[in-house]
Amino acid sequence: MHGPVLVNWLLALLAAGAGTSCLVRLRHSPCTPGGTHGPLTRESDAAEALMGLGMAAMAVTGAAVPPTVWAGLFGLPAAGFLLAAAHAPAGRTHRLHHAVGALAMTYMAVAMAAASGHGHHRAAALGLPALTGALLLYFGGYTLWTGSRLLRTPAGTLAIGTAGLPQACRLTMGIGMFAMLLTM
Template sequence: MHGPTLVNWLLALLTAGAGASCLVRLGHSPCAPGGAHRPLARESDAAEALMGLGMAVMAVTGAIVPAPVWAALFGLPAAAFLFAAAHAPAGRAHRLHHAVGALAMTYMALAMAATSGHDHHHDATLGLPALTGTLLLYFGGYTLWAGSRLLRTPAGTLAIGTAGLPQACRLTMGIGMFAMLLTM
């Protein structure tokens, strides 16, 4: 990314930890009564693992990985989530959120590739400022919402432990996406 090296590495560690946690959750996905896997939970865990690990790699490698690789890695899942959201009402909002995240990752990769040969010292911004600002507003709001859900439980206590782990991963990735967009 375009930020200081220390920030990039800290962001990579944060998002890699969240992505790895989602990957572990995917491998130990709970089963519904009758032995059937909950497809939306597995789909969400897979999407969040891809996003977390992809964000970690992008934060460290930046424009070293060719833009078509990033576009395929995140563009194809974005299209799949948009298609699924259009054709299945169950989980539509969650699928749209994953589509926005994957499209944001594709946008950041293409913006980095477009400016990889230019001198970044004279032009401090990457991409389109209006689109970057819109994505910052979205992920900033999402982070606040995810954080409030993490703190809210029926008993009024903090959601600590494995029950709050999915919400903590979503909060972490929202913060990571916000930070990556902020460094553009």
């Protein structure tokens, strides 16, 4: 990314921690059709692990990796999530969110590659400002919504412990996406 080096590394650590947490949840959740660890939960954990670890890699490597690699890594799952959302009403909203995230990662990779081709005279903003702004609004809103859900529990107390871990990972990745888009 094009932010300060310290910010890039902190973002990478944050995203890697969230992605690793999702990967651990995926590994330890049983593959049962239904219940709290059904196929949709496993699919969500897998998508969030891919996004978290991919965000970490992109924050560190930036434009050093060809955009075709990032497009394959994020574009193919985005297409899969869009197809799954179109054909299965259960989990449609969640799949669309994962598709938006994967498409945003692809967009950032292509924008970074285009900017690196301009040498030291990079444009004032990478990518399309209207699209970047729309994605900033989406992920900013998603982060606020997820954070508010993390704080709400039936008893009115903070959701602390393993029950709030998936929400905390989603909040972390929403903040990471927002930060990555801000550095464009």
